[in-house]
Amino acid sequence: MKFLARHILKGSRPFWLCLFGVTWVLSTYSFPLYKALDARWIIKFPKAWELQLDGWISAVMKWLVEDASFGLFSFRDLTRFISSLIEAPYQVVRSGLIDGFSTGQGQQAVEIAPSLSWIAIITILAALAFYAKDWVLAALVGGCFVYLAIFGQWESAMVTLASVIIAVPLGVVGGLLLGILAYLSPLAERMMRPVLDLMQTVPVFAYLVPILFLFGFGPVSALVATVIYAMPPMVRVSTVALQGVPTEIEEAGRMMGCSRRQMMWKVLVPSAMPTLMVGVNQVIMLSLNMVIIASMIGAGGLGYDVLTALRRLDIGGGIEAGLAIVALAIALDRLSQAFSTRTQDALPEPGLSYVKRHPWLVSVVLIMLGTGLAGLYLPAIQSYPESATLTTSAFWSDAMEWININFFDTFEAIKTFFLTYLLLPVKRFFSGVPWAWGIIAIGLAAWRVGGWKLGAMAALMALAIAASGLWAKAMITIYLCGVSVFLASVIGIPLGIWAGQNSRANSVIGAFIDTLQTLPSFVYLIPVVMLFRVGDFSAMIAVVLYALAPAVRYAAHGIREIEPEMIEAGKVSGCTKNQLLWRIKLPLATPSLLLGLNQTIMLALSMLVITALVGTRDLGQEVYIALTKANTGQGIIAGLAVAFIAITADRIVSAMARASRERLGLK
Amino acid sequence: MENSVKLDCRGVWKLYGPNPTAFLNKHGGNPDQDTMNKAQIIGAVRDANVQIHEGEIFVIMGLSGSGKSTLVRCLSRLVEPTAGHVEFEGRDLLSMPEAELIDVRRKKMGMVFQHFALLPHLTVLQNAAFPLDVQGVDRKTREARAHEMVELVGLKGRENYFPRQLSGGQQQRVGIARSLVAEPDLWFLDEPFSALDPLIRREMQDEFMRLQSMLRKTIIFITHDFDEAIRLADRIAVMKDGAIVQTATPEELILNPATDYVEEFTRHIPRAKVLRLATVMSPGAPEGNYAGDLQGGLSVADTVDQIEAESRPFRVINKNGEAIGTIDARTVIDVLIGRSGK
């Protein structure tokens, strides 16, 4: 970190020292100053100047839902139509996985067909895994689902899975179509880019508020939010994947006389398939993440279990549900990754019988039917018998209790240490900065790094936040984010450097980081709250864990990408190992470290909003409150404020990365 | 015995950079290198004129970056030329509406690419059948036809492999099968063998000649390898910096290189292999007695032993057995050591 700072500040130290000095003085003395001058505007943005955008947005939303009409149909009809489009397939999938098919309502419901038996579902997934890769993966995926059955999480997991199964195709197809549009039309691409940028920086909770307002509480809302959340990366990946198809292949298609449609669907899209599958994997993981979070607006399933456990401080139940999410996440991730790297073998000989050509498909269908029929007589085959489930809830509760009794002082000491020496001083510094100077300081910093345009943009965004009356909360967000990013970098960059230099370390750290990254953000809250209860410190730990991955990855990548000749040159000139690291490797890896920093900040901000659940008082809390009150205006404004912070940070760090790449003569 | 012109390309320009059309018009349709450099315009193809005759192998030769690929793409309208005319079988290719162009490409043109450009998700057979699939030919017919082509290029037995399971040479065989499956009249090959190892390249050249002796297509063949050009070409166009420096038969190129640049290429070429007796002989039947008859189409290299062993000259005859000239050991030696202009 210190190194990074030195590298970035090179040559302009006086400017940064001055900026920091002035900020520090103003931050420390702003309160006395306000007392002395009796000028409250110094520390608080004047109420009279506040833009009342939130009320205005809420009014528009209200009008949309209650009065808006497009002539033939009203806005309400439109949302109802969308709901029914989503609801119907969702119900079918849910019936197939868990509820069974029935006619009639409530008491009169008559079951006409059972859902797939648990054995059949596990077989299908394991067979898919085998088809995509090998026995090992089949065992892993099958094992994860057997775990869900044995430990009594089956039903919730299936509800979650049903949402994922509906959300993923919608996200993938929607993303692909938009991506194709952007590929075909530069104009569309230019129009989409800022929207995508915004969508990827607006925190997840902020999506939930307007959707909740439009679609009401329930699985449909959750699915809409999930699709919207999971789609943007697919749009990007699709465009990039299509652009990455070799020109020659496109030319070959044209020379063979493909029409435009044939060109897209028979040549370009299939050729881009490996990259597209990476996007599909992302959509799956983001959908899972969001389905869990969307339990707040009625998705149900595992996320709901975690949420209720957190609210009741039911330690055992929370951990159980959390582990189930982990199992589901790992199974889905590895399975979809295997599909993206799958290589086809030569086709089977034609002329064989259907059964011989598709032995797997046939046996899976047989097992589905067989267990379905057998399940009618033997209930244990249809659904995993409740009496045979194990619960680890009590075990986890006891374990946690034991830890909390025996290590209470240790944890308390750690927490106090961090609070006293890191969190509180930083918090005081940021909270003290008078808003007017804050805007100027951010503008100046951005100007120094990326020119006057960037400076003006940063200052305007800061002004917008202040004018929405969110300055104080934004400062808390920045402080928590800053501290967490700092810690994530302090931990992550050395780990990454180690992994970059040592292949054994790399495989261990890589596996660890991969797993961390597959976990839905919600899961991080569970152990943290169990050990440290609520508050800024817990939030910080969760954020650090969640945001660690890119710091490690990019550091390792940066070290690995250095030309071997550079290092040899260093060795030949007699550098010690230490000198080699500090004088050669790190300076050359700086652009990569900065990219990692950028990603870390983005992840930290997105997690920070979720930590509102463990009682932070930042913008995340503002969104969360808006969500519970279904106050659309408040939610959107606070969400935009987080997005502004994210965008400003992104532009500033990217500009630094660019500058440092230029300085090193890299392209 | 001039065959009809299949593809006629006149005054074709392709410029890359800001506003190339306006730039070309401003400079009277013929800007020089300096003006282009100043305007940051790249002249990928400059004022190209070629006439390709029915049934010939026309090779476009030049170093990497000399504009060969761009020229051949202008000829097939894969890139739109900035200026110029291209006529295919008497029809203006450049003003053709899209539907017609698609039809021409489906029925009349085939192309082989340097990096094969096979579709990774299709098997050998499906790749070879793809042009017919695009045309809407039913599956049975197109697969039967693709089978024939796959067999023709020597890949029988690998129909169900995927491209990545094949070596480079095998992949290009699939590319060739695919480009021929729709029975095109005009066959473009853009450096088809450049990505292959030298030994495989030779093998593929022989294979190519074998195919051509059976199929008799009109061929536009791109290469940066002068040996390859000499081996395969009926006529060669040499390109430099986007312009065609000389268009001639291999023999003419060697005997009368238009510029130092062309001569540089021809220098290391074994002349005896290229030059035919009919080219190097002195006209008129031998006076007095001679050692025997030799076909004018034979190369000097093929006949040198025979001619050297005799003190008397040989009579050179054409296909119909008529005497067309005389050749003796001295002329042959001149050719071998490159002594005279001939």
Ligand SMILES: Nc1ncnc2c1ncn2[C@@H]1O[C@H](COP(=O)(O)OP(=O)(O)O)[C@@H](O)[C@H]1O
């Ligand atoms: N799409 C393009 N944009 C800009 N310059 C191009 C483009 N395509 C080709 N060129 C330039 O045109 C010149 C000729 O390229 P090309 O036809 O590919 O040469 P060759 O096939 O002989 O190696 C090169 O200088 C290349 O950089």
Ligand SMILES: [Mg+2]
């Ligand atoms: Mg080329």
